[in-house]
Amino acid sequence: MSDYNANKKQKIVDLIKDSAPTDSPAKPVRKRNPPAPKTSIPAIPDPKQGTIYVNGNGNAVAGRDITQNITHHHKPARPKVVVKTADGVIDAQQKAELTRLRDEWMTAHNAIKKNVLTYQAAWGRFNRAMKVSGYAELKPEQFEAGCKWFRSQISRLNSMSSAAKKVPGHRNKRIGAIKARCKNELGDEFAYVAYIIKNFDKSSLADLDTKELEATYRYIMGKKKA
Numbered sequence: 001m002s003d004y005n006a007n008k009k010q011k012i013v014d015l016i017k018d019s020a021p022t023d024s025p026a027k028p029v030r031k032r033n034p035p036a037p038k039t040s041i042p043a044i045p046d047p048k049q050g051t052i053y054v055n056g057n058g059n060a061v062a063g064r065d066i067t068q069n070i071t072h073h074h075k076p077a078r079p080k081v082v083v084k085t086a087d088g089v090i091d092a093q094q095k096a097e098l099t100r101l102r103d104e105w106m107t108a109h110n111a112i113k114k115n116v117l118t119y120q121a122a123w124g125r126f127n128r129a130m131k132v133s134g135y136a137e138l139k140p141e142q143f144e145a146g147c148k149w150f151r152s153q154i155s156r157l158n159s160m161s162s163a164a165k166k167v168p169g170h171r172n173k174r175i176g177a178i179k180a181r182c183k184n185e186l187g188d189e190f191a192y193v194a195y196i197i198k199n200f201d202k203s204s205l206a207d208l209d210t211k212e213l214e215a216t217y218r219y220i221m222g223k224k225k226a
Helices: 003-019 092-112 119-130 140-158 170-184 193-200 210-222
Strands: none
Touching: 092 119, 092 140, 119 140, 140 170, 170 210, 193 210
């Protein structure tokens, strides 16, 4: 190859090199922060004269002027029902005592008798005896008579020979009744002692057997105050 051709070839190679793009170092990728979440702010109405707007989640908010009107959302309070005893009749305490005596009578009756005494039948007999349509109609001055009627029914049942075995707590009730009458009505809480010493040679009611206790009960209930 001649020098002319060699030089021409070298120029072509140099020309191709000069026209080729020059490699440049890659630029680092810039990291972008994620966009912040959009929050919606509730619109607050323009305040009006004499009104306080409250915006919150169960919080109590008060304005500067406490004399302004604030709308509260509360459930209406239920009216309190008061039951008043009618004038001229027995009160609630007296009704409760009559009911207690009725229950005591029914317990003794149903323990001794074969025929069951119901609540309706018990009140029916009482109302007829007191000449009222319902025990709640009793006048205050009739209360003691009503108690006496119940006690007489109870006493009649407890005096039966089978009562001591069938009526719950019969013995304790008899002893309690003897002591109560001696203390409250006869004015001597040991008024029974002389009787049981003389007749049974015993000084304590707890030592008496069923017949002796019943005899003592009858004696004390019939004894007059000295």
